[in-house]
Amino acid sequence: MVTRADLEERDRNDPLAPLREAFDLPPDVVYLDGNSLGPLPRRVAERVGEVVERQWGRDLIRSWNVHGWIDLARRVGDRIAPLIGADRGEVVAADSTSVDLYKLAAAALEASAPQRRVVVSEHRNFPTDLYMIQGLSRTAAALSGSGSGRPVELRTIGSRDALPEALGDDVALVMLTHVDYRSGELWDLEETTRRIHDAGALALWDLAHSAGAVPVDLDAAGADLAVGCGYKFLNGGPGAPAFLYVARRWQERLRSPLQGWMGHAAPFAFEPEYRPAAGIGRFQCGTPPILSLAALDAALELFDGLDPAALRTKSQALGDLFLELVDSECAGFGLEVACPRDGQRRGSQVSLRHPEGYAIVQALIARGVIGDFRQPDVLRFGLAPLYLRHVDVWDAVQHLREVLRTRAWDRPEHRTRAAVT
Numbered sequence: 001m002v003t004r005a006d007l008e009e010r011d012r013n014d015p016l017a018p019l020r021e022a023f024d025l026p027p028d029v030v031y032l033d034g035n036s037l038g039p040l041p042r043r044v045a046e047r048v049g050e051v052v053e054r055q056w057g058r059d060l061i062r063s064w065n066v067h068g069w070i071d072l073a074r075r076v077g078d079r080i081a082p083l084i085g086a087d088r089g090e091v092v093a094a095d096s097t098s099v100d101l102y103k104l105a106a107a108a109l110e111a112s113a114p115q116r117r118v119v120v121s122e123h124r125n126f127p128t129d130l131y132m133i134q135g136l137s138r139t140a141a142a143l144s145g146s147g148s149g150r151p152v153e154l155r156t157i158g159s160r161d162a163l164p165e166a167l168g169d170d171v172a173l174v175m176l177t178h179v180d181y182r183s184g185e186l187w188d189l190e191e192t193t194r195r196i197h198d199a200g201a202l203a204l205w206d207l208a209h210s211a212g213a214v215p216v217d218l219d220a221a222g223a224d225l226a227v228g229c230g231y232k233f234l235n236g237g238p239g240a241p242a243f244l245y246v247a248r249r250w251q252e253r254l255r256s257p258l259q260g261w262m263g264h265a266a267p268f269a270f271e272p273e274y275r276p277a278a279g280i281g282r283f284q285c286g287t288p289p290i291l292s293l294a295a296l297d298a299a300l301e302l303f304d305g306l307d308p309a310a311l312r313t314k315s316q317a318l319g320d321l322f323l324e325l326v327d328s329e330c331a332g333f334g335l336e337v338a339c340p341r342d343g344q345r346r347g348s349q350v351s352l353r354h355p356e357g358y359a360i361v362q363a364l365i366a367r368g369v370i371g372d373f374r375q376p377d378v379l380r381f382g383l384a385p386l387y388l389r390h391v392d393v394w395d396a397v398q399h400l401r402e403v404l405r406t407r408a409w410d411r412p413e414h415r416t417r418a419a420v421t
């Protein structure tokens, strides 16, 4: 059986171990929620300070040119590109994941044949993804006035096996989340994209729980569209801009439904008619949030030159270790494993189930082990390979065992639901 000393040894031999120092992590915390909000990279605090005080404070509006604020969203996109198998000029940081989904789904529907009006997704997908398509459908129906033309329809599948039969010749777009937020289960991105294309539809991938921890190769898979989060494994800070990807072959054929001036071919020509910019820039809308973009840009520097495969190897090892320790230390307390045991099929998280999941997570947080809870009974632990040590996994599982053994969760304060779980 593995011991804590074995894991100290693993940490000493971990090529990614020095990166932990780049984060300002509280010393008494085991942080297993980097899949919800990445921790603060030290250089982000410095960079934001400089952008606020020197760029905004001293150089004022000149900074749009002098400090390149006007191109920052595209430069950040180019920094994200290697993490998701994209080329330069295929990614831009903009808006939120929800808004980016809307823009890309609407663009894909507009470019599809009129008889293809269905967007296929999973019933268990992260709800905002479904809400955005429901809203798009409602708006499309309302604006079509006479009701002429087919309405946009969301078709959800209840299990992954149901995908083939959902792919009729009325489907324009399939919108899937690469790593399931609740179970951590992965889709085979390449094989699924091929199946979607065989059915004549486009593939829109949500990489919210992939980018920064689970490498994907969008270009190699022939993916069409993708979105993802800046504040999860990319550590861009609360409310960091999201990113969107449009494969080069689609860029001149797709148009954003949100035609803001920052997506115009010549924003400072102040022309009364909209003309989309060439390339990925047309998917921007309004003025970008420079402070947040600067924070994300600085956070992304940590990934420069890193081999995404090394991140994956460590993240799988941490997940395997977590499950091995849960099996050996926490048997008999009613926990169930709710994520794939096979590391190849699992994203960068471990999910467990327990009827008292919420209270158990609260009791862990009270001990400094921060994970989170997802309805109805899932305890979720994000495993970020940049800063977690193998001993952190050991310590987390020891705390989990103690919370279960002593029933430390069984207190009123641990059952009171906060607004954010």
Ligand SMILES: *Cc1c(COP(=O)(O)O)cnc(C)c1O
Pocket (backbone or CB within 6 Å): 096, 097, 098, 099, 126, 128, 129, 177, 181, 206, 208, 209, 229, 242
């Ligand atoms: C976290 C997450 C989002 C978040 O969307 P925002 O608009 O950035 O709040 C969207 N989709 C998935 C799958 C997520 O996990």
